[in-house]
Amino acid sequence: MVGLAADWLTSTANTNMFTYEIAPVFVLLEYVTLRKMREMVGWPGGCGDGIFSPGGAISNMYAMLIARFKMFPEVKEKGMAAIPRLVAFTSEHSHFSVKKGAAALGIGTDSVILIRCDERGLQHSDLNTCLCALLQGFVPFLVSATAGTTVYGAFDPLIAIADICKKYKIWMHVDGAWGGGLLMSRKHKWKLNGVERANSVTWNPHKMMGVPLQCSALLVREEGLMQSCNQMHASYLFQQDKHYDLSYDTGDKALQCGRHVDVFKLWLMWRAKGTTGFEAQIDKCLELAEYLYNKIKNREGYEMVFDGKPQHTNVCFWYIPPSLRSMEDNEERMSRLMKVAPVIKARMMEYGTTMVSYQPLGDKVNFFRMVISNPAATHQDIDFLIDEIERLGQDL
Numbered sequence: 001m002v003g004l005a006a007d008w009l010t011s012t013a014n015t016n017m018f019t020y021e022i023a024p025v026f027v028l029l030e031y032v033t034l035r036k037m038r039e040m041v042g043w044p045g046g047c048g049d050g051i052f053s054p055g056g057a058i059s060n061m062y063a064m065l066i067a068r069f070k071m072f073p074e075v076k077e078k079g080m081a082a083i084p085r086l087v088a089f090t091s092e093h094s095h096f097s098v099k100k101g102a103a104a105l106g107i108g109t110d111s112v113i114l115i116r117c118d119e120r121g122l123q124h125s126d127l128n129t130c131l132c133a134l135l136q137g138f139v140p141f142l143v144s145a146t147a148g149t150t151v152y153g154a155f156d157p158l159i160a161i162a163d164i165c166k167k168y169k170i171w172m173h174v175d176g177a178w179g180g181g182l183l184m185s186r187k188h189k190w191k192l193n194g195v196e197r198a199n200s201v202t203w204n205p206h207k208m209m210g211v212p213l214q215c216s217a218l219l220v221r222e223e224g225l226m227q228s229c230n231q232m233h234a235s236y237l238f239q240q241d242k243h244y245d246l247s248y249d250t251g252d253k254a255l256q257c258g259r260h261v262d263v264f265k266l267w268l269m270w271r272a273k274g275t276t277g278f279e280a281q282i283d284k285c286l287e288l289a290e291y292l293y294n295k296i297k298n299r300e301g302y303e304m305v306f307d308g309k310p311q312h313t314n315v316c317f318w319y320i321p322p323s324l325r326s327m328e329d330n331e332e333r334m335s336r337l338m339k340v341a342p343v344i345k346a347r348m349m350e351y352g353t354t355m356v357s358y359q360p361l362g363d364k365v366n367f368f369r370m371v372i373s374n375p376a377a378t379h380q381d382i383d384f385l386i387d388e389i390e391r392l393g394q395d396l
């Protein structure tokens with residue numbers, strides 16, 4: 001409700017975030033909100049920089065752009081031909097936007113090295129080995145760690161990754177698009193321990209925190225870097241002889257010219273419910289995920305995709321119809337199991353009762369991935385989901 005009201009007001013004002021003079025209140029709200037978010041990341045006094053961008057994918061690309069600029073500022077004028085071959089590292093479960101950013105920035109997807117990963121995140125010893133073995137002439141410039149992977153909801157070991165980044169002097173980015181919200185929870189924020197050592201962090205309040213789309217922030221620890229990386233000083237917007245402090249003209253930090261006001265929804269919701277309100281919301285989602293996990297982990301007809309409690313609200317499982325339960329674990333069973341989740345989901349959509357996503361991952365055939373980000377959901381909703389899966393899948 002509050003988010004919706006804020007969205008309404010934002011659209012009514014229909015202003016633009018490029019200069020202070022055109023959106024003074026929103027520029028100041030963005031300033032204080034980003035500072036508050038940086039405080040929660042753990043940077044002293046909320047120091048640093050940042051921007052609201054059109055989503056986590058773009059925030060991640062900003063991080064890559066700034067990391068490259070930090071190491072080779074000449075790239076801004078001279079382009080990629082003037083600098084050595086760069087490589088970035090991320091986990092094999094990281095979000096596809098890391099590769100997409102590398103493609104867009106002319107770094108190339110082949111230059112993104114994927115490190116082995118499981119339900120507890122990236123294997124940091126593999127990262128270390130890879131860096132040791134890196135050929136001469138290849139310059140590692142970025143590690144993009146993930147706090148809350150998209151499928152498993154796993155948190156990379158940020159402290160170990162920070163140590164490695166320090167040793168090799170590499171920019172550490174944390175993609176917390178999905179998991180960043182846990183910073184609001186005293187009970188769960190330990191999962192991001194080490195995030196305070198990152199050089200940049202992506203955090204999407206439009207995911208776990210329920211802020212209406214779009215609302216994604218990129219936070220950067222070093223102040224001024226975004227500005228020098230992206231500024232073009234267009235003289236019809238960013239005149240240098242204005243009568244106010246030009247640091248409030250935040251628009252030149254962005255890749256965009258016109259920029260939507262994304263901050264107001266978050267700011268107003270934060271004012272309305274406080275950090276403890278967001279915390280309750282997030283704890284509730286994690287509690288619901290745990291309820292689902294406990295309900296199915298030993299239930300007949302279910303197999304968990306990985307052992308142990310999920311770190312986030314992603315509960316990944318197979319439903320095994322009765323006809324497959326006594327089958328040996330062989331090729332035929334795999335190829336039949338692969339078809340189960342898509343059929344159940346199709347039936348869910350045809351009946352119009354519920355929906356849950358599925359996907360394969362690595363050598364694992366199609367499994368359900370129930371992700372809970374709606375704190376208004378109840379135990380009954382979870383019970384219904386299970387009943388529905390069994391009702392629609394028992395004859396398969």
Ligand SMILES: *Cc1c(COP(=O)(O)O)cnc(C)c1O
Pocket residue numbers: 054055056057058060094095097146148149150175176177178204216
């Ligand atoms: C969703 C997600 C993104 C992309 O965020 P958008 O706002 O959809 O662009 C990036 N990284 C992770 C880990 C995500 O879960």
